[in-house]
Amino acid sequence: xxxxxxxxxxxxxxxxxxxxxxxxxxxxxxxxxxxxxxxxxxxxxxxxxxxxxxxxxxxxxxxxxxxxxxxxxxxxxxxxxxxxxxxxxxxxxxxxxxxxxxxxxxxxxxxxxxxxxxxxxxxxxxxxxxxxxxxxxxxxxxxxxxxxxxxxxxxxxxxxxxxxxxxxxxxxxxxxxxxxxxxxxxxxxxxxx
Numbered sequence: 081x082x083x084x085x086x087x088x089x090x091x092x093x094x095x096x097x098x099x100x101x102x103x104x105x106x107x108x109x110x111x112x113x114x115x116x117x118x119x120x121x122x123x124x125x126x127x128x129x130x131x132x133x134x135x136x137x138x139x140x141x142x143x144x145x146x147x148x149x150x151x152x153x154x155x156x157x158x159x160x161x162x163x164x165x166x167x168x169x170x171x172x173x174x175x176x177x178x179x180x181x182x183x184x185x186x187x188x189x190x191x192x193x194x195x196x197x198x199x200x201x202x203x204x205x206x207x208x209x210x211x212x213x214x215x216x217x218x219x220x221x222x223x224x225x226x227x228x229x230x231x232x233x234x235x236x237x238x239x240x241x242x243x244x245x246x247x248x249x250x251x252x253x254x255x256x257x258x259x260x261x262x263x264x265x266x267x268x269x270x271x272x273x
Contacts, residue, residue, distance in 0.1 A: 082202075085248045087226040089114070091215045092241035098215045101237055105217075113209045113217045116199050119233050126182055128190040131175060134168055137161045138176035145183075200228025227256055234258035 091098045107115035131139070137157050139145055161169065179189035188194035196202055201221040208220045219226065225246035234242050238260045247253035254268035 082222055083248050085221045085225045085246050087219050088245045089217045090243040097240045113211050114219050116229050120198050123186050126186055130190050130192045134172040135175045138172040200224050235261035
């Protein structure tokens with residue numbers, strides 16, 4: 081089950097520092113106040129969005145690397161894969177090799193894997209963005225807070241304090257304070273009954 085997180089990023093600094101951070105993270109539209117690609121750009125060459133079950137089977141059979149079928153016996157995977165048509169098998173093998181090449185070059189075989197590893201969420205962009213005031217932006221992420229991406233932003237602006245408050249649908253919430261590219265303090269509030 082997916083969990084949605086609401087995040088509020090507060091930029092603490094001089095007007096110039098706030099303006100520099102806002103300009104750096106801003107997206108292209110009037111309502112896009114934070115674009116994760118501006119903070120940590122996804123490689124344009126990484127073309128695979130995600131992989132199918134057939135491709136996962138091919139990867140598991142060729143290199144034993146895919147988590148989708150890690151609990152299945154090799155015999156069961158071979159049986160399932162042999163039940164595919166020749167064209168489906170060839171397509172799955174071709175994509176498996178493409179996946180392997182991307183994994184070696186970028187550390188992730190698909191865009192979704194890259195997003196999870198690099199941005200710490202499973203969305204390709206942040207949704208439901210709102211500018212609360214000149215130094216506060218509210219945005220949503222899926223399955224994790226915006227901690228990973230704000231940490232990377234802090235490394236780009238080490239002299240500016242960044243505060244990230246987050247909460248999710250299960251009332252799990254907390255706050256991170258970043259300064260000098262480090263997490264200065266962390267406060268996690270207990271889940272509420």
